[in-house]
Amino acid sequence: MSEETYDVVVIGAGPGGEAAAGRLSGSGLSVAIVEEHLVGGECSFYGCMPSKALLRPAQAVAEAGRVPGAVAGPLDVAAVLERRDRIVNHLKDAHQVPWLESRGIALRRGRGRIAAPNRVQVGDTTLVARRGVIIATGSLAALPPIDGLAETKPWTNRQATVADAIPASLLVLGGGVIGCEMAQAYQGLGSAVTLLEPGPRLLGREEPFAAEQVEAALRRTGVDVRIEAFAVRVDRDEHGVEVELRDGELLTAGELLVAAGRRPLVDDLGLEAVGLSADGPLQTDVHLQVLGAEGWLYAVGDVNGRALLTHQGKYQGRIAADHLLGLLNTSLVYGGPLSPRVVFTEPQVAAVGHTLDSAQAAGIDARAVDADMNSTAGSSFVGRGEPGTARIVVDENRRVLVGATFTGAEVADFVHAATIAIVGDVAIDRLWHAVPSFPTRSEVWLKLFEAYGL
Amino acid sequence: MSEETYDVVVIGAGPGGEAAAGRLSGSGLSVAIVEEHLVGGECSFYGCMPSKALLRPAQAVAEAGRVPGAVAGPLDVAAVLERRDRIVNHLKDAHQVPWLESRGIALRRGRGRIAAPNRVQVGDTTLVARRGVIIATGSLAALPPIDGLAETKPWTNRQATVADAIPASLLVLGGGVIGCEMAQAYQGLGSAVTLLEPGPRLLGREEPFAAEQVEAALRRTGVDVRIEAFAVRVDRDEHGVEVELRDGELLTAGELLVAAGRRPLVDDLGLEAVGLSADGPLQTDVHLQVLGAEGWLYAVGDVNGRALLTHQGKYQGRIAADHLLGLLNTSLVYGGPLSPRVVFTEPQVAAVGHTLDSAQAAGIDARAVDADMNSTAGSSFVGRGEPGTARIVVDENRRVLVGATFTGAEVADFVHAATIAIVGDVAIDRLWHAVPSFPTRSEVWLKLFEAYGL
Numbered sequence: 001m002s003e004e005t006y007d008v009v010v011i012g013a014g015p016g017g018e019a020a021a022g023r024l025s026g027s028g029l030s031v032a033i034v035e036e037h038l039v040g041g042e043c044s045f046y047g048c049m050p051s052k053a054l055l056r057p058a059q060a061v062a063e064a065g066r067v068p069g070a071v072a073g074p075l076d077v078a079a080v081l082e083r084r085d086r087i088v089n090h091l092k093d094a095h096q097v098p099w100l101e102s103r104g105i106a107l108r109r110g111r112g113r114i115a116a117p118n119r120v121q122v123g124d125t126t127l128v129a130r131r132g133v134i135i136a137t138g139s140l141a142a143l144p145p146i147d148g149l150a151e152t153k154p155w156t157n158r159q160a161t162v163a164d165a166i167p168a169s170l171l172v173l174g175g176g177v178i179g180c181e182m183a184q185a186y187q188g189l190g191s192a193v194t195l196l197e198p199g200p201r202l203l204g205r206e207e208p209f210a211a212e213q214v215e216a217a218l219r220r221t222g223v224d225v226r227i228e229a230f231a232v233r234v235d236r237d238e239h240g241v242e243v244e245l246r247d248g249e250l251l252t253a254g255e256l257l258v259a260a261g262r263r264p265l266v267d268d269l270g271l272e273a274v275g276l277s278a279d280g281p282l283q284t285d286v287h288l289q290v291l292g293a294e295g296w297l298y299a300v301g302d303v304n305g306r307a308l309l310t311h312q313g314k315y316q317g318r319i320a321a322d323h324l325l326g327l328l329n330t331s332l333v334y335g336g337p338l339s340p341r342v343v344f345t346e347p348q349v350a351a352v353g354h355t356l357d358s359a360q361a362a363g364i365d366a367r368a369v370d371a372d373m374n375s376t377a378g379s380s381f382v383g384r385g386e387p388g389t390a391r392i393v394v395d396e397n398r399r400v401l402v403g404a405t406f407t408g409a410e411v412a413d414f415v416h417a418a419t420i421a422i423v424g425d426v427a428i429d430r431l432w433h434a435v436p437s438f439p440t441r442s443e444v445w446l447k448l449f450e451a452y453g454l
Numbered sequence: 455m456s457e458e459t460y461d462v463v464v465i466g467a468g469p470g471g472e473a474a475a476g477r478l479s480g481s482g483l484s485v486a487i488v489e490e491h492l493v494g495g496e497c498s499f500y501g502c503m504p505s506k507a508l509l510r511p512a513q514a515v516a517e518a519g520r521v522p523g524a525v526a527g528p529l530d531v532a533a534v535l536e537r538r539d540r541i542v543n544h545l546k547d548a549h550q551v552p553w554l555e556s557r558g559i560a561l562r563r564g565r566g567r568i569a570a571p572n573r574v575q576v577g578d579t580t581l582v583a584r585r586g587v588i589i590a591t592g593s594l595a596a597l598p599p600i601d602g603l604a605e606t607k608p609w610t611n612r613q614a615t616v617a618d619a620i621p622a623s624l625l626v627l628g629g630g631v632i633g634c635e636m637a638q639a640y641q642g643l644g645s646a647v648t649l650l651e652p653g654p655r656l657l658g659r660e661e662p663f664a665a666e667q668v669e670a671a672l673r674r675t676g677v678d679v680r681i682e683a684f685a686v687r688v689d690r691d692e693h694g695v696e697v698e699l700r701d702g703e704l705l706t707a708g709e710l711l712v713a714a715g716r717r718p719l720v721d722d723l724g725l726e727a728v729g730l731s732a733d734g735p736l737q738t739d740v741h742l743q744v745l746g747a748e749g750w751l752y753a754v755g756d757v758n759g760r761a762l763l764t765h766q767g768k769y770q771g772r773i774a775a776d777h778l779l780g781l782l783n784t785s786l787v788y789g790g791p792l793s794p795r796v797v798f799t800e801p802q803v804a805a806v807g808h809t810l811d812s813a814q815a816a817g818i819d820a821r822a823v824d825a826d827m828n829s830t831a832g833s834s835f836v837g838r839g840e841p842g843t844a845r846i847v848v849d850e851n852r853r854v855l856v857g858a859t860f861t862g863a864e865v866a867d868f869v870h871a872a873t874i875a876i877v878g879d880v881a882i883d884r885l886w887h888a889v890p891s892f893p894t895r896s897e898v899w900l901k902l903f904e905a906y907g908l
Contacts, residue, residue: 015892048893049831056835057523064518064526069511069534072518073525080523087834310892314900333887342891350891377503378866380541381510410864412832416888416896417871423888426878433787434870434877437796437804438469438764439502442870446768 002125004106006030008324009120009129010136011112011269013100014041016301016313017136023321025103032127033105034112034120039093042138042157043310046088050161051178052344053084054185059346063409066384077166077189088162114270117295121270132296132324135282136317137269139262139302144173152236154256157182166190167254171243173231175202177343179259180214184345187223194251196229196243203343207356207405209370209389210349214407216387217347264303281305286331288320298324306332307339333423338403340419342412347388350415353422354393354403365396366403371447373408377439383409390444392418394452399428406444417442428454456579458560460484462778463574463583464590465566465723467554468495469764470755471590473771479557481779486581487559488566488574493547496592496611497764500542504615505632506798507538508639513800517863520838531620531643542616568724571749575724586750586778589736590771591723593716593756598627606690608710611636620644621708625697627685629656631797633713634668638799641677648705650683650697657797661810661859663824663843664803668861670841671801718757735759740785742774752778760786761793787877792857794873796866801842804869807876808847808857819850820857825901827862831893837863844898846872848906853882860898871896882908 008024010017013035025031038045057080064072089095100107108122115121118129141156143149154173155163160182166189172179175197183195195202195218202218202225203211218225226245233244234256241256264281271278274294282299283291284306290297298320301313312335323330340352353359359366373379373388388408395402404418421431432454436442462478464471467489479485492499511534518526543549554561562576569575572583595610597603608627609617614636620643626633629651641647649656649672656672656679657665672679684700688710695710718735725732728748736753737745738760744751752774755767766789777784794806813820827833827842842862849856858872875885886908890896 043892049834052835052893057521060518060521060524061526064514064524067511067514068537069530070514070518071527071530072515073527076523076525083522311889311897314892315887315889329883329886333884334889340889340891342894350894380503381506382864410836412891412894413867413896414870416868416890416894416899417874419888419890420871420874420880420885421878424875424878424880424884426874426880429783430787430878431874432783433769434873435765435769435788435794436870436873437794437866438497438768439506440796440804440866440870442867443765445870 003128004032004125005128005130006032006106007129007131008134009034009127010134011120012041012136012138013039013107014136014138014301014313015043015310016317017041017134019314019317020134020136020300020321021100021105022103023318024324025105027325029131029325031105032108033100034108034110034122034127036109036111038091039096039100039107044088044096045091046158046161048310050084050088051181051185053087054080054161054189055181055344058188059409062346063383066386066409067381075188080189081164091162111268113268114273117274129296132298134320135269135290135297135299135303136301136313137265137303139264139308141258142261142263143258144260146231147233149234149258152234152241152256154234154241154258156258160257168192169240169253170255170257171241171251171253172196172257172259174259174261175199176259176261177203180218180343180345182257182259183218183223184221187218187221192222194224194226194253196226196231198228198230200228203349205337206343206349206351207391209391210351210405210407213347213387213389214343214345214349217345262302262308264305266303287323288316288332289323306336309339309341312339340415342415344412346409347386347407348409348411349405349407350412351405352403352415352419353401355405356393359393359402364402366393367396368393369448369451371444371451373406373411373441373444375447376441376443378441378443381439382441383411390448392448394428400425401428414442417445428452457582458486458579459582459584460486460560461583461585462588463488463581464588465574466495466590466592467493467561468590468592468755468767469497470767470771471588473768474588474590474754474775475554475559476557477772477775478778479559483585483779485559486562487554488562488564488576488581490563490565492545493550493554493561498542498550499545500612500615502764504538504542505635505639507541508534508615508643509635509798512642513863516800517837520840520863521835529642534643535618545616565722567722568727571728586752588774589723589744589751589753589757590755590767591719591757593718593762595712596715596717597712598714600685601687603688603712606688606695606710608688608695608712610712614711622646623694623707624709624711625695625705625707626650626711626713628713628715629653630713630715631657634672634797634799636711636713637672637677638675641672641675646676648678648680648707650680650685652682652684654682657803659791660797660803660805661845663845664805664859664861667801667841667843668797668799668803671799716756716762718759720757741777742770742786743777760790763793763795766793794869796869798866800863801840801861802863802865803859803861804866805859806857806869806873807855809859810847813847813856818856820847821850822847823902823905825898825905827860827865827895827898829901830895830897832895832897835893836895837865844902846902848882854879855882868896871899882906
């Protein structure tokens with residue numbers, strides 16, 4: 001048994017852990033980061049990055065096809081997969097490790113377990129944390145309790161994002177972000193995809209029009225979308241998988257992808273050693289300190305359940321690091337379910353803050369106004385003819401934005417303007433003077449304010 | 455001689471005049487709009503719209519070419535020109551006129567001249583304005599005093615944007631926005647372009663790095679860019695044009711495009727009838743009322759020289775209309791040289807507010823920080839590998855943004871977030887909590903704030 005002492009020990013080298021470790025080491029603290037699998041985390045290897053590598057080529061071809069005079073060819077599937085392999089660096093973290101080394105962050109490979117307050121065990125080594133421990137272990141795909149599901153060893157995001165071959169047919173369980181993105185990616189790459197959503201619509205937390213437009217786009221490219229479709233039993237034989245629905249219908253496919261939520265990675269973390277239990281996400285305060293823990297313990301990223309989004313994990317990592325450093329401005333200001341978020345399907349869905357429904361449910365005197373993303377002069381040239389909608393949700397008492405949603409081709413970066421308006425608490429009567437350039441598609445803001453009556 | 459009476463008479467049916475007329479009629483006022491040429495104005499027929507139709511196809515092809523797996527073909531020049539013809543509706547305003555009609559706005563074709571305060575003459579008809587007259591006559595290309603230039607009848611934006619054929623070679627006088635855009639468009643459509651800039655660099659009002667990147671991109675595609683190149687004499691014969699430079703060098707080309715600034719259209723407007731003279735742009739107050747004029751007279755758009763940008767003309771049109779309507783919130787809040795603006799070359803240049811130089815010249819304790827547009831995860835998928843830079847200019851006393859510039863592929867819509875931050879006067883310590891989504895290119899904001907030290 002050896003012992004090493006650092007200012008801070010971070011468990012988990014995904015985006016949140018890396019952000020915290022980098023910020024701490026950049027301020028002169030000694031930091032160790034513990035990683036059992038790959039430095040870079042789920043997002044880099046099995047999440048956001050490879051999924052975008054699978055989705056983007058078809059979207060670039062589609063956009064060129066919408067521009068008269070620009071000639072676009074078919075998709076080169078082999079090149080798409082090869083590029084995806086480079087994006088995940090063939091599942092090696094050799095590109096990430098030098099970043100840690102350059103910052104003097106000690107990487108300890110293995111499973112990190114909390115042995116006592118401010119002490120983390122990795123194999124035979126005890127890492128002592130003078131100032132604090134940050135848990136950033138993330139989440140894994142949850143398997144719903146469907147008869148036979150676990151035994152069939154279905155794909156989760158871990159297999160779907162890095163598959164070497166495209167199955168002739170794919171069943172997707174779950175019509176949330178991952179389910180919709182992977183259904184569209186695989187259909188575009190040549191698979192015949194069936195998407196099963198147990199709820200009343202896809203993308204349940206987003207505006208209904210966003211779900212409708214994504215569903216229509218999936219159907220248009222041939223995805224068999226089944227709404228309120230409950231799988232009750234799953235089998236696998238040498239030909240593939242068979243799924244029985246509640247109404248008795250049998251569906252078969254070459255492969256099955258489960259995209260039915262995530263569970264926080266708190267198992268076997270040694271939480272009981274600091275007075276906690278491993279049931280559900282770690283509860284944190286606004287500085288990301290774990291509530292009720294002995295010692296100085298923080299939790300950032302998916303493991304705290306606040307917002308299962310890479311950028312929020314990184315944000316929380318920065319906040320936790322700054323709090324450990326004793327700085328000011330270390331409270332979470334804007335996060336949780338209101339966080340900005342993007343679904344990278346085509347149409348894309350980029351949203352921040354409330355939907356109209358969630359605002360009203362929160363007791364806000366909310367009013368929504370909509371504009372057609374194709375109503376601007378700029379949409380003659382970009383995203384041309386692809387359906388899309390912009391919506392702002394206004395708090396009528398305070399006359400500020402509390403939510404915004406943009407759908408359409410290549411709208412991912414539109415939401416940041418709304419995020420700044422919301423986080424900056426800018427009155428809409430002032431926003432009216434923030435005049436977008438002609439002919440950019442940002443002029444949809446004018447359409448929104450006109451619709452509002454400004 | 456007949457007489458017609460309206461609440462408001464607008465001279466010029468370009469974007470500014472249309473915006474004012476639409477807003478006034480929407481509030482129940484009777485409005486006449488006078489147009490000598492085409493309803494829709496310079497921007498719709500000879501400016502922003504056709505120029506983007508000429509530029510965008512090559513950019514869509516380039517973007518597809520940057521995405522591995524997306525196959526892009528060559529440009530179809532005939533299809534580009536055909537699409538451009540549809541964008542300008544073959545120089546007919548039949549698509550714009552119904553918009554006026556649907557709002558009950560009376561269109562009077564002909565040249566409008568001010569006959570007396572609140573009276574406008576069009577042919578044999580006098581239009582009497584009960585509440586006020588709005589001048590929105592715009593601007594025309596200025597011809598610099600170069601020996602022989604006027605006699606050679608060179609192209610201005612009016613010919614370059616709507617040409618039926620691509621000349622084998624093209625000389626462009628002036629490396630501002632129009633010069634750079636048209637140089638790139640024509641080179642991409644097959645012309646051999648030479649761009650002559652008399653000043654020390656292209657795009658003189660933008661950040662130096664923006665000018666350098668655009669210049670490098672032009673050179674890369676074969677444009678012969680000449681900096682500090684003064685034309686002193688121009689001739690034309692049956693083969694084309696010949697330009698003599700100050701150092702004696704002779705350049706020849708099939709056609710010559712003059713893009714050397716604009717002059718306000720104040721000639722023959724009858725300004726002396728309301729106590730004004732027609733020398734230079736009309737001077738206006740913050741409500742767009744013309745200073746020193748008898749009667750109720752407003753000027754919006756290029757003719758007042760505040761900001762020669764379509765969106766600012768429309769903004770001014772809204773302000774003038776609201777002021778005529780007696781509403782609140784009718785002062786220009788953010789415009790003039792600080793207005794947001796986009797150069798639609800590749801790389802695009804999207805900027806708002808001050809450059810570092812202009813901020814320091816204005817006496818602001820300004821500091822600029824830069825980030826590479828390719829430093830985000832999102833840039834693995836969009837604008838991949840194309841050079842680009844983001845810069846924010848911060849007022850160090852007030853800790854707010856006073857300027858921002860984004861360059862790179864498809865960055866036009868990035869600037870609106872900065873516009874909202876500036877117009878909303880959002881402190882940078884608050885902006886730090888406006889977290890962009892992963893993996894969007896908007897994460898360049900994080901890089902900027904890290905570089906700043908947040």
